[in-house]
Amino acid sequence: MGGGRMYDYKFINARIVDGTGNPWFRGEIGVKDGKIVSVSKNLEGESLHVIDAEHQIVCPGFIDVHTHDDLAVISNPDHEPKLFQGVTSEVLANCGFGCAPVNKLTRKQLLQYISPVLGTYSREWGWKSFKEYVSVLSERSTSMNLVSQVAHGAVRIAVMGFESRPATSQEIEEMKALVEEAMQAGAIGLSLGLLYAPGCYADRAELIALSKVAARYGGILNCHMRAEGDSLLESMNEVFDIAEAAEIPLHISHLKLIGVNNWGKIHHALEWIESKKAQGLDVTCDIYTYTAGSSTLMSILPSWVSEGGVEKALMRLSNPKQRAKIKNDMGRSVKGWDNFVEMLGWDRVVVSAVNGEANTNKAIEGMNFLEIAEHRKQEPVECLMDLLLEEQGCVTMILHQMSEEDVKAVLRSDYSMIGSDGLPLSSEKIHPRHFGTFPRLLSKYVRDEKVMPLQQAIRKMTSFSAQRFGFKRRGIVQEGYFADLVVFNEQEIRDRATFEKPRQYPDGIKYVMVNGRLVARHNHKTAERPGVFVPLQYKCC
Ligand SMILES: [Zn+2]
Numbered sequence: 001m002g003g004g005r006m007y008d009y010k011f012i013n014a015r016i017v018d019g020t021g022n023p024w025f026r027g028e029i030g031v032k033d034g035k036i037v038s039v040s041k042n043l044e045g046e047s048l049h050v051i052d053a054e055h056q057i058v059c060p061g062f063i064d065v066h067t068h069d070d071l072a073v074i075s076n077p078d079h080e081p082k083l084f085q086g087v088t089s090e091v092l093a094n095c096g097f098g099c100a101p102v103n104k105l106t107r108k109q110l111l112q113y114i115s116p117v118l119g120t121y122s123r124e125w126g127w128k129s130f131k132e133y134v135s136v137l138s139e140r141s142t143s144m145n146l147v148s149q150v151a152h153g154a155v156r157i158a159v160m161g162f163e164s165r166p167a168t169s170q171e172i173e174e175m176k177a178l179v180e181e182a183m184q185a186g187a188i189g190l191s192l193g194l195l196y197a198p199g200c201y202a203d204r205a206e207l208i209a210l211s212k213v214a215a216r217y218g219g220i221l222n223c224h225m226r227a228e229g230d231s232l233l234e235s236m237n238e239v240f241d242i243a244e245a246a247e248i249p250l251h252i253s254h255l256k257l258i259g260v261n262n263w264g265k266i267h268h269a270l271e272w273i274e275s276k277k278a279q280g281l282d283v284t285c286d287i288y289t290y291t292a293g294s295s296t297l298m299s300i301l302p303s304w305v306s307e308g309g310v311e312k313a314l315m316r317l318s319n320p321k322q323r324a325k326i327k328n329d330m331g332r333s334v335k336g337w338d339n340f341v342e343m344l345g346w347d348r349v350v351v352s353a354v355n356g357e358a359n360t361n362k363a364i365e366g367m368n369f370l371e372i373a374e375h376r377k378q379e380p381v382e383c384l385m386d387l388l389l390e391e392q393g394c395v396t397m398i399l400h401q402m403s404e405e406d407v408k409a410v411l412r413s414d415y416s417m418i419g420s421d422g423l424p425l426s427s428e429k430i431h432p433r434h435f436g437t438f439p440r441l442l443s444k445y446v447r448d449e450k451v452m453p454l455q456q457a458i459r460k461m462t463s464f465s466a467q468r469f470g471f472k473r474r475g476i477v478q479e480g481y482f483a484d485l486v487v488f489n490e491q492e493i494r495d496r497a498t499f500e501k502p503r504q505y506p507d508g509i510k511y512v513m514v515n516g517r518l519v520a521r522h523n524h525k526t527a528e529r530p531g532v533f534v535p536l537q538y539k540c541c
Pocket residue numbers: 094095224253254
């Protein structure tokens with residue numbers, strides 16, 4: 001016992017929700033050398049610091065299983081938008097978007113692909129391989145703990161750019177080698193973005209071959225499916241088939257059902273997942289606590305437009321003949337393609353960030369396409385095409401796409417966990433989920449609308465997520481576990497980020513601790529950055 005002191009920190013007067021799904025109990029928590037060393041009714045022994053929880057909730061730190069913070073955690077390692085929500089760990093490289101591996105021949109294509117989602121990083125990238133990216137992450141002191149997947153989009157671009165065709169067997173071998181290298185460097189699995197170019201060009205053989213590599217290392221397959229609207233069930237069928245063939249645990253990203261005519265029907269998808277589970281498929285999903293999504297505006301175009309990459313797409317957008325074809329396609333439904341505009345209407349498509357070098361369109365951030373059309377005195381579809389041209393494709397949108405009823409149904413299912421899907425962009429009109437997802441679950445869905453009990457909500461943000469994404473000995477308040485902890489007031493907790501003013505920190509989070517060190521106190525960052533990168537099969541010390 002160093003210096004005779006039993007604890008570095010002692011939490012007293014706590015109502016502990018331990019993360020397992022059990023209801024709260026009164027107790028005290030002793031923390032020493034980064035770990036929880038004691039949980040009991042009354043702790044004997046001295047502590048350097050005492051945190052009086054004042055009968056508020058103390059629970060494990062939240063785990064954001066769906067982030068696009070791959071560059072943001074490097075450029076801003078304090079990462080307040082998440083930290084102040086009580087997030088202590090994050091999963092990187094979702095939806096096929098990742099910043100490694102990098103092939104210098106296709107680097108520009110990779111940047112154009114990821115920028116509307118991951119944002120930009122102005123400094124020199126200190127990595128090419130996934131392994132080098134991991135060492136940059138490991139060396140950078142961050143506030144929170146990180147795991148990373150290997151992103152299919154980055155792998156495919158490194159091997160074959162934006163080629164809009166199935167991979168040859170030689171190319172599949174090259175991609176397998178890159179996935180293998182990433183798994184050896186500690187990736188926790190493979191993420192797919194089948195909606196996006198170039199992920200959408202991959203065929204079954206390629207996806208199974210790459211998934212098998214991840215499976216061999218004990219990884220997970222995490223899918224942003226090809227379609228989430230009219231063709232949701234076909235898309236689910238595709239990922240079930242891949243996971244079964246590759247014998248890999250499956251995680252479905254942001255399970256949702258898009259399209260006004262589809263609202264209220266998510267139970268079909270949930271029932272199917274149940275029956276797949278009954279047949280033995282290991283499947284889980286994540287969801288964010290909003291009815292709106294957000295992504296790159298390029299993904300609103302028919303997928304043929306992006307063949308060959310953003311550069312080629314921009315050429316097509318400036319060709320009158322191709323523009324006419326785009327206009328025609330966007331006015332009808334095409335089997336297997338999510339035509340967001342047709343399913344939702346132009347008024348539900350909002351520009352949230354324009355990031356092109358020109359920077360001439362900042363004024364339209366926050367407007368929907370009917371408003372933009374009025375502003376620019378153009379038809380919405382013409383605005384869309386011109387805007388993408390003017391901003392070199394680097395535009396981000398918000399889609400008001402789901403029903404409240406469906407969101408609640410997914411939240412309630414016991415195999416869903418919480419992922420923000422937040423986009424760390426500098427715009428003043430980004431989707432508020434980057435600042436509010438976790439408190440919003442606790443305020444809107446637990447306290448105000450009673451969609452589920454508190455302990456169930458906390459399980460979806462802690463132990464369940466830790467178990468699924470390789471955070472060993474995290475996500476539970478128990479002796480021997482890492483001391484990632486949050487103290488919050490059940491009555492005061494509230495997300496303050498709105499669509500009008502998204503860049504606002506929540507109320508009600510009192511303390512955030514990562515690895516036994518206090519990182520935030522009442523929405524103030526301390527100087528501590530105790531986060532670690534957790535490779536798959538991390539050996540706990
Ligand atoms: Zn996604």
